[in-house]
Amino acid sequence: MATRPGGGSEHGEGSAAEQIDARIEELGDWRGETLARVRALVKQADPDVVEEWKWRGVPVWSHAGIICTGEAYKSASS
Numbered sequence: 001m002a003t004r005p006g007g008g009s010e011h012g013e014g015s016a017a018e019q020i021d022a023r024i025e026e027l028g029d030w031r032g033e034t035l036a037r038v039r040a041l042v043k044q045a046d047p048d049v050v051e052e053w054k055w056r057g058v059p060v061w062s063h064a065g066i067i068c069t070g071e072a073y074k075s076a077s078s
Contacts, residue, residue, distance in 0.1 A: 016053040020070070023059060031072040035059070038070060 014022075020039065024032045042049055042061045049067065052060040059070035 016051040016059070019053045019057075020051060020059045023057070023070075023072070027072055035070050035072055038068070042067060 020035075024036045024039075026032070027035065039051075039059070039061075046061075046063050046067065049061045049063050052062060054060045061067045061070075
């Protein structure tokens, strides 16, 4: 799996993978668990997926185009 470095964000500098790891840990509730599950499924389905960090802190998975984003909202519930 390839990663592209993200720009500056609330998580600081680092690779997209590191920033996604930080977001999962930061969420610490069902949203983090769900984001981790989605990430694992995407990586399993496409081992060559590229992880990116875009739009002021949104995890993005792409391969010849965007596959999905990993936005987490407080107002949504499980």
